[in-house]
Structure formats: structure tokens, C-alpha cells
Amino acid sequence: MKEYEHKKIDKKWQQIWEKEKVFKADDESDKEKVYVLDMFPYPSADGLHTGHLLSYTGTDIVSRYLRMKGKNVLHPIGWDAFGLPAENFAIKKGVHPRETTWRSIDNFRRQIKSVGFSYDWDREINTADPGYYKWTQWIFLKLYEKGLAYKKKAPVNWCDSCQTVLAREQVIDGRCERCKNQVIQKELEQWFFKITDYADRLIKDLEKVDWPEPIKQMQLNWIGKSEGALIKFPLQGFDFSVEVFTTRPDTLFGATYLVLAPEHALIEQLKERIENIDEVENYIQKSKEKNELERTDLAKEKTGVEIKGIRAVNPANGEEISVWIADYVLMGYGTGAIMAVPAHDSRDWEFARKYNLPIKEVVKGGDIEKEAYIDKGILVNSGEFSGLDSEQAKEKIISHLKEKGLGEAGVSYRLRDWLISRQRYWGAPIPVIYCPVCGIVPVPEEELPVELPDDVDFKPTGYSPLKDSKSFHKVSCYKCGRDEGVVRESDTMDTFVDSSWYFLRYTDPRNSQEFASKDKISIWCPVDLYVGGAEHAVLHLLYARFFTKVLYDLGYIDFEEPFLKLRNQGMILGEDGQKMSKSRGNVINPDEIIEVYGADTVRVYEMFMGPFEDSKPWSTKGMIGVRRFLDKVWNMAQILKKKTDSNVLPYSLPQEDIPLVRLLHKTVKKVTVDIEEFRFNTAISAMMIFINNLNREVDNIDDVKILVNVFRSFIIILSPFAPHLSEEIWEMFGGEDFVCRQMWPIYREDLTQEDEIEFVVQINGKMRASLRVPTGLSQEEIEEKVMQINNVSKYLDGKQINKKIFVPNRLINFVVK
């Protein structure tokens, strides 16, 4: 068997496709549009990895398939080019981030082209290009106008190694997502986007999209909507009260003390009246010093201090209760204060036990001496509400409180506003200035973009390098015109801001007047299929949905969900079954394997490894098996070429009712259905079965025309998977145009049906025999044949048949005694 020359063939077709702009997405076309999108890569210095190849091959197969089905496909690529690694490299080596980033992009582009992906390269975008980030800044201004971007002083997560704040989503187990350094708390003035305003819509609209269920679940958990009540506890001797949020208003009678978060504003307010203020302040100071990890460590024993001199009143029964501060109560959730119901909340129970606070049972069903009873049940010790079940009691207690003006139904979310300030250089500058007279002044649209200056030093300082740039701050106030004391905001935006709208830019990537024209957006959007890693479940995917809703509300777009269908590719592990990493030395380099085995082999192998969404280990041996398959295809082309001499036969899909043509139709069906369902592995297996059969049959069939056209049909369906080899073979047989522009074959259902099947005979559910019969036989006909089989009569003779189960074309089961 001869191997095909992949190096020559790959290159040849990549050049031709590029020159002819075969994959251009046509804004003017009458065909039905489909937008197939990959999550664009961060162009790291390491280059493309096998995971990129997996997801990009998947979308490429779908894109090529859809074009052949007559669709107008938008399949673009670009670069998520801002980010920390380039800047950290600049700090280490002194090379400007632009330089390293541009170099990495060139490398990524080269690598992506070497795999033969069918992108429309005319639409390439780069988030670090001023022509792009001008519009990132513009969107910021729109959010600012709408009151959705605001600045506030807040305790933030600070990574000392990256020298910047992090969004909550970027803190993993109290550590920086990127460098794994421990994150500390800092009070800083920062810019936020008000994503919490959209919490309900972000939940509700999940119903509209076809996304993997786990991803939806993760978003729901992240937004974390809880319904309950806001209840006011009056303070003894004051004319104001402490408001708490609870999901269990039914347990109100069991609230035996209140707990405030250490950051709660009330403490400052009541300072004068607190008897043990030193002790309290000491506690506050201590909890400030703890980092997120220490504070949220579940294993740790709860601590707290009673605020002496301050007492509250339980609005349900008028009982006087104590007030505490403790750092197990978080300022960021609810109202930053809780009513403690130790009998029915395990955290409160633990705390009450430690500090000898009263534990009062108000819901029957548990043993509160041993542990908190957290389930719902029948109320006791709850005055007029005793005897009700929790659900009824909830409503009644809320309306009772409402009458007295001491409470109402309330909702709380886990979701926090999105902190977008970053004290770094390599990002889009936040387009505002600070004027000593006018305060915060947004940069007017016509002044955009606010470009990154070059007179900066890259060193870890704890503030953005932009702060020290002279040229950057040469600006006068847009409102009053003064220039003395006027400075620009020197923080840049989180790179997730850049990627929250990039899918819109692809529709109109060179527009200098708008972020994208309404017309172009409406031609292509929303995205029909979006593919990328599951790690973006609560970051990018939530932010992009938020931006889409904001732009919808502002009237710039007419859809509310950006990505209609989402699929996640699985992780490709090293050959040792471990996660690929440089330190383990198990990283597969795409360049090397493409060089040695060819682009098509790598593409087909990555799809053949297993289900698209599963994690699976790399196997170079397995890949060689795929190469053998492609070599078989190539050899078949040589064999058939010889048979046809130099005659060019017109192509059409064979329709003859012979076994080989039936197998072809069956294979076409399998591949068609499998592509649509993202089951590329079984599609490839079907094609392997086909070529093995053709190999066996090729010398038994005399009609060369049928043979060649069966083979050419096969090449057409192979082409989305192995496009280079397919083009070469298509050309070899004098095929018109490109194989990637052929119509996808339409299989004939009747030819995909089996005419003979293996019919199974069971006795008491155990398989005892099978027989080859034509399809469609009736139970009587089957029974007649079955009774003649030795192994069946052996089991039936002298037995009583209680029941016969007949499944047409499949099996018959005799239940005997």
C-alpha cells in the first residue's frame, strides 16, 4: 500500500482555497444563513494545542457540511489578544506586549491555516487593535450613560503576583485563576458593570437556548436566586431597625439573636452606644486581615463577638434578643445581617452552642439537642402560626409582617456586579477622565479610541503602568476645558469585556462608524452554533449574554440571546491519561504531528477518538490507525483510476439496487445524521466500514461507472473530515469545481433499509438461535421457520408455551415452563 503525500497535497489545497476565497461568507446571498462560531483563542506563546484542534475541527466539519447543504455560512476567527501573560512577559523580558502578541498571532494564524480550517479570513479580528477596542470603549460609554457602569469603593480580590484586582469569577478556591497565588482583600475604588440588574432575565432566558444542561445549571447556581423575606428587627431604644434576609420566614419565632457581618455599616453608626467597642473593633480588624480562603474555610470554628449595649426585638413575638458580629455572615449577600435560628440552621446551631445562646424549636420533626433540624415541617411555639406547615406559614408570616410594616417578600442573588477595572497595561483603557472640578467625565464618542501610549515602563507596581505615562494624561476636561489636574482613568478593562461582544464584530469587522451595522448584524446574528470549552460557563458565556441584553435594550440589536446552540468540546489528555502540561512532558505539539502525519490525519483522528464532549487520552498509535484508513482511501483512488484509464465520467449519486450502492446510501445517512448530532466518531467508523467493504468488492463489480461514482460520492461525504485528500482525489477523477462546493448527497431512504436481517430466537429471554431472513416476515412465517431449528425445538419440546413475544424484524421470545 502506498502512502499519500500529505505535505504536498495539504499545502496545494490550502493555497488554492485561500486564493479563490472559497470560504467567504457572503453578505448579499439569498441562501439561508448559518453562523458557526468558535470561541476565539488567546494567542499564547505556546501556540495552538490539541484542544483547539478538537473544537475547531468539529465546527469546521459542520461548516463545510452546511455549505454543501446549500447554506450561506459565516465561520470566522480572530484573536482575544489582550491579557496578562504578554504583559508579564514584558515585565520579565522587557519586550512590549504588542510585539509578543503580534508574533503569537502570526504563529496561531500559520498553525490554523496548516490544518485547513474553512474560515473567512477577511473577517479576522483582534481585540487589541485600536479599531476594535474603540468599540469596546464605546460600549463602556453606553453602559455608563445607562447607569450600568459605576464606580465604587469596595473590598476587592487582589492578586499580589499579578498586581491587579480580580473578578469573583476569577478567584478559584481563594486563589488567582491564572497564577494560583493566594488572593487578598483590598479596599479600592473600582469600576463595576451592573450585571445584577439582569439577574432575572439571565435566568429566565436560559429556557430559550439549546445549551448543555450542566452549563445552564452552573449559570443558575452562579446567579443563585433565593426567594424569601426581608424582615426588620427594631433596635431597643432606637427608632431604626436592622434588616435581614431569610429564605425561612417560617422560622421567625425561633430567631433568638441577630448576627451582623463585620463590615456592616450599623457598627460605625452605633459606635457610641456599644459598651465593648474595643473588643468589637478588634474583631473587625482581625477578620479584615483574613483572606477569602481563611474566612470561608468551612472546617474552621465559627467566631464572633456580642455587641453589648445593643439589643434587638423579634418582630414576631416582641422578645428581646442579642446582637452579634461574626465573619460567617457575609456583607456581600442579602443585607449583610441575618436572623439566627439555631434550631433550624446548622451554622447558627454551631454558633449558638459555642456561645450558649438559646435554641428554640419552632418546626417539629428533629432533635434539636443533637443537631439543627433544617427540613420543613409543622410549626410549634409560633403563636397563632403554630400548627401550620412551613409553606403556609411562610406566606402568612410575610403578610402579617407587611401589615405591621416590618417585612416583605424579598429576593436575593448570589451574583455580584462585575468588577471590570484592572490595574494593568495590556487592555482597553477605560474611557473616562477625572477633572478636579467636574469629577468623572466620560470621554466623548468622537474622541475614541483612547489609545494605549507607548511611553510606559513595565514593572510590577500595584497600579497600572498607564498612571506614569506622560503622553497618556495630556488631556483637558471635555466639560470645562481646564487641563490642570485633569487625568485619565489609568485602569484598563477586564479582557472579558473585549470578548463579550466580539461575535457581533465579525458581521461587520471593518466598520469605522459603528461597532457593527444593524443590517449586517441582522443578516448573521444570533450565532446558531457556538463551540468551546466548558470552563467559560460562568465567565465569558454569562458576560456575553449580559452584553447582548444591554445592547438589545439600547435598541442596537434585535435578539436577546447571543448563542442559540452551545456545545463543549472535551479535554484531550496526554498519552498517560493525565492532563497535558509542560511539566509532565506529555504535551502533543500540533505542528509536529501535522508535519509527520498530515492535517487530514490529525483532523480525522481527533474526531475519531471518542464523543466530542468527553475527555479522552491521546494515542499516537490510534492516530496511525486513522492514517491507515486515509491511505486505504488513497489506494482505492489509484485502483479505480487505473480502471477508468483516462476517461472522465460524469458524476452522479448512484441509485442502483445493488449491495454496494445500498451500503453507500446507508453510509451517507449515517454520516449525515451523525454530523448533525455531533457524533463524529461514529460517522468515521461508518466510513471505515464502507472503505473496507469497497476494498473487498472492488474486483467483483464490473461496472466501472458505478464503482467510480460510488467512490466519488464517498469522497464527498469524507471531505468535511479530510478536505485536502478529498480535493486531491476529486480533482484526480476530473470532478467539477471543488469537492467542498459539491452538493451534499441526498440518500434514498429505501436504499438504506436492510433487505435481510439476523432474526433472534429467545427462550425465556435467553438467545438460543438466530436466522437470516428477509425483512418484514410475519410472526406466523417466523414461527414456522423457527420450529425447524434443532436448538429451539430442543428447548420447546414437552414444555408449555405460556407466552410469545414477537418484535417484528428483531426477535421472538418464547416464555416456557
Next chain:
RNA sequence: GGGCAAGUGGCGGAACUGGCAGACGCGUAGGUCUCAAAAACCUAUGGGCUUUUGCCCGUGAGGGUUCGAUCCCCUCCUUGCCCACCA
């Protein structure tokens, strides 16, 4: 602690969502070709019995529903991912 996936040969994985478990590929063994090797091709390949026709066991473990369970239900174990003092 909570939520969600998933557990099938020596390995990656198939199995129309209740109907022949192990497709396809890798690996392994034997064979053909060769002076020899590699490649390629052919045959075999879940385990255990059996001279053959055959029989028994087998989809993480145990139970259940069913004529029939990899698939549905219950309990448990293991692995992975996500969240986690969220009131």
C-alpha cells in the same frame, strides 16, 4: 456539605434510549509475501467449560421492575467537573 456527569475487553470507544453486549480503531497472536526485516494483506482475539453441534459467566457492587436491563427504579462504591459559611 450541595449539585451535575460518568463507570462496558489489554486500551480508545460502539450498541437504533428496553431487544444478538463489545461495531470501528488500537494492541496482541498466528499466517501469507520476503534471503531477512519493515510495510501491507488474511485469520483469530471478553472470560471459563466443551471433540463438534453447544453450555455457563460477563457492562463498578447489591437489590428491584420486566418475557427480556449497558439502558428504567432503589441502595452503595469509585472517578471527574462545578459550587460551597449565600442565611
